[in-house]
Amino acid sequence: MKRSLETAGQVLVPAALVVAVGIGSTLVSSANEIYFLDALVSVAIVVALYVFIGNSGVLSFGQISFVAVGAFAAGVMTIPLDSKTGVLPQLFPILRDHTIGNIASLLLAAAVGGLFAFLVGLPLMRLSGLAAGIATFAVLEITHNVLREWTRIGPGATTLALVPETTQALQATVGALVAIAVAFAYQRSRFGRMLRATREDAAAARGVGVSVHRERVLAFTVSGALAGFAGGLLVHELGSITTEQVYLELTFLTLAMLVVGGASSLWGAVLGALTVSGLSSFLAEAEQGVDIGATLDLPSGTRLIILGSIMALVLIVRPSGLTGGREFRLRR
Amino acid sequence: MTSGLLAALDAQTIVDATGLGAVYALMAVGIGLVFGVLRLVNFAYGQLVMVGAYTLAFTAAWPVAASIAACFVVVVALSMVMERAVFRPLRGESPAVMLVTTFAIAFVLQAAALLVDIRDDTIGEIATSIASFNQPVTLGGLEVRKITIASVVAAAVALGLLALLLTRTTAGLHMRAAAADFGTARLLGVNANRVIGLAVFLSGILAAAVAVILTVQNPFVGPDFALRETIVVLVGVVVGGIDRLWTATLGGFAIGFATGVINGVLPTDKSVYLPSLVFALVILVLLLRPGGLFAWGRQTAVERM
Numbered sequence A: 001m002k003r004s005l006e007t008a009g010q011v012l013v014p015a016a017l018v019v020a021v022g023i024g025s026t027l028v029s030s031a032n033e034i035y036f037l038d039a040l041v042s043v044a045i046v047v048a049l050y051v052f053i054g055n056s057g058v059l060s061f062g063q064i065s066f067v068a069v070g071a072f073a074a075g076v077m078t079i080p081l082d083s084k085t086g087v088l089p090q091l092f093p094i095l096r097d098h099t100i101g102n103i104a105s106l107l108l109a110a111a112v113g114g115l116f117a118f119l120v121g122l123p124l125m126r127l128s129g130l131a132a133g134i135a136t137f138a139v140l141e142i143t144h145n146v147l148r149e150w151t152r153i154g155p156g157a158t159t160l161a162l163v164p165e166t167t168q169a170l171q172a173t174v175g176a177l178v179a180i181a182v183a184f185a186y187q188r189s190r191f192g193r194m195l196r197a198t199r200e201d202a203a204a205a206r207g208v209g210v211s212v213h214r215e216r217v218l219a220f221t222v223s224g225a226l227a228g229f230a231g232g233l234l235v236h237e238l239g240s241i242t243t244e245q246v247y248l249e250l251t252f253l254t255l256a257m258l259v260v261g262g263a264s265s266l267w268g269a270v271l272g273a274l275t276v277s278g279l280s281s282f283l284a285e286a287e288q289g290v291d292i293g294a295t296l297d298l299p300s301g302t303r304l305i306i307l308g309s310i311m312a313l314v315l316i317v318r319p320s321g322l323t324g325g326r327e328f329r330l331r332r
Numbered sequence B: 001m002t003s004g005l006l007a008a009l010d011a012q013t014i015v016d017a018t019g020l021g022a023v024y025a026l027m028a029v030g031i032g033l034v035f036g037v038l039r040l041v042n043f044a045y046g047q048l049v050m051v052g053a054y055t056l057a058f059t060a061a062w063p064v065a066a067s068i069a070a071c072f073v074v075v076v077a078l079s080m081v082m083e084r085a086v087f088r089p090l091r092g093e094s095p096a097v098m099l100v101t102t103f104a105i106a107f108v109l110q111a112a113a114l115l116v117d118i119r120d121d122t123i124g125e126i127a128t129s130i131a132s133f134n135q136p137v138t139l140g141g142l143e144v145r146k147i148t149i150a151s152v153v154a155a156a157v158a159l160g161l162l163a164l165l166l167t168r169t170t171a172g173l174h175m176r177a178a179a180a181d182f183g184t185a186r187l188l189g190v191n192a193n194r195v196i197g198l199a200v201f202l203s204g205i206l207a208a209a210v211a212v213i214l215t216v217q218n219p220f221v222g223p224d225f226a227l228r229e230t231i232v233v234l235v236g237v238v239v240g241g242i243d244r245l246w247t248a249t250l251g252g253f254a255i256g257f258a259t260g261v262i263n264g265v266l267p268t269d270k271s272v273y274l275p276s277l278v279f280a281l282v283i284l285v286l287l288l289r290p291g292g293l294f295a296w297g298r299q300t301a302v303e304r305m
Helices: A002-027 A031-055 A062-080 A079-086 A103-126 A130-151 A168-186 A190-200 A200-208 A212-238 A249-261 A266-288 A302-317 B002-008 B011-037 B044-060 B064-090 B096-120 B146-168 B170-180 B182-187 B190-219 B229-238 B245-265 B268-288
Strands: A290-292 A294-296 B136-139 B141-146
Touching: A002 A031, A002 A266, A002 B064, A031 A168, A031 A190, A031 A212, A031 A249, A062 A130, A062 A212, A062 A249, A103 A212, A103 B182, A103 B229, A103 B268, A130 B096, A130 B141, A130 B170, A130 B229, A130 B268, A168 A190, A168 A212, A168 A266, A190 A212, A200 A212, A249 A266, A249 A302, A249 B096, A266 A290, A266 A302, A266 B002, A290 B044, A290 B096, A302 B064, A302 B096, A302 B268, B011 B141, B011 B146, B011 B190, B011 B229, B011 B245, B044 B096, B044 B190, B044 B229, B064 B096, B064 B190, B064 B229, B096 B141, B136 B146, B141 B146, B146 B190, B146 B245, B170 B182, B170 B190, B229 B245, B229 B268, B245 B268
Parallel strands: none
Antiparallel strands: A290 A294, B136 B141
């Protein structure tokens, strides 16, 4: 009984935190609402990263590729038909002449992200260590390059606009919760446990019959599907997107969130995403002048300096992240 | 088709590709030296180069020699500060933590550069004084820019000196021992701080040299100066084999050379897909030789996050 309570706490506490942020977004002014939605979408993306990186212990710079294809799939397919032929005339007819609903577009984003991750993962998951990091980074480069140049499948280097802004408080909260639930279910499943065993000791895991390659491909696919889904949430939050927004900066920022929180636990992924995006939002406001007892007015441009310094400091002082890579526990 | 490709692969392309490869090789040595002793992939290496380029831009009114000297002083000093403040506390941490920390440092330096830069309300500074080195000279019918010659010579000299240092001096012996097995080397009396300090110092000098070369080629200095180059070199270093300095250097040269050649050979209307081709090649090489393209006959080092 007590153990099942502990287990439930591991998923319910992060989920409760997400719900609190979701409720918070409805209480603040509409100008500040965007910060809360940003934080929730960040949770979805970082949890997607965590499913692969945290459970496998293999560093990947490629997961944002799946966010990108998810975002563009969901975005392109939800632009209203009457404007689509005008703004994106070069699309393949099947993309140009059809449009789908909000929920369907999120499912499509997850499917596209998952399929892409599966195809990429099959060969790439044979690699470990830095080779895996660089190979997944190469995937990000190729995805970005193709999305940017091939105007038959998307807007190319121009902005994809006119996407319905359906990721409001409810969708952002539910989306982040879905990501957390899937990640938790995966890590508690036998597949998740086998993969975590390979993270701790690949040779020993092989010795008891675990296929490292197969488990990594599975996690990579689940992570890709979640990343695609999170990309769908992102494009519906922003309403418009360019390829640059789902490229290097997002890769580094979300990876930093994961590592700052503690890469080997779901709690770390959620806490890292919320802490870093909360801090980033606060600093952005502080650049405009914010009242916290006394007026705090930072010169513009200091946000990234402070944010980067704090991230570096956390990693130097606590290399295993804020949570120490452990799941949430009531007692130490 | 093949003959068309070969025709396009003329001497000019080879010369340009060699120049690019030489600069990348210099950066690869700088990254490889630090990796050898610290097992740390320094993503902020490009920001060292960027700071050097800004130094050149801000001292553009000085005599050229003084400006270049200032660049070396600033970059080497920053490199040493980075080691003391960031690398030292992180010693022995997992590669992922170290890499992500250097991301954060890169972020900070880039943001700081932007803040310094936009005081005059424009992004970017122009390093005017040394731009004259960019003029081409004609050698046997080929247009060769002076800086291309300079970078090839600089790369050759730097690598030669480094080879002497590593193989002929006690400090070099210590460094090689540390790179092979740091724990054992320390047991045998190698001073860890001194070896790491030397590696970081040398990598700072190389970063300054790269800053001068890149600034001559592109005198327009912005906060993301050398960022792209650093990423490509990091990829090249791993593709070549990061465990050894020579394979890492060759990897850096190879990715620069390959980029130059593919760029010269690719029809203009397809050249937008150059990054895809280069990175597809990277994936292919990594799949076939995960320990490094040039790491012949060795077992790949086991790495774990």
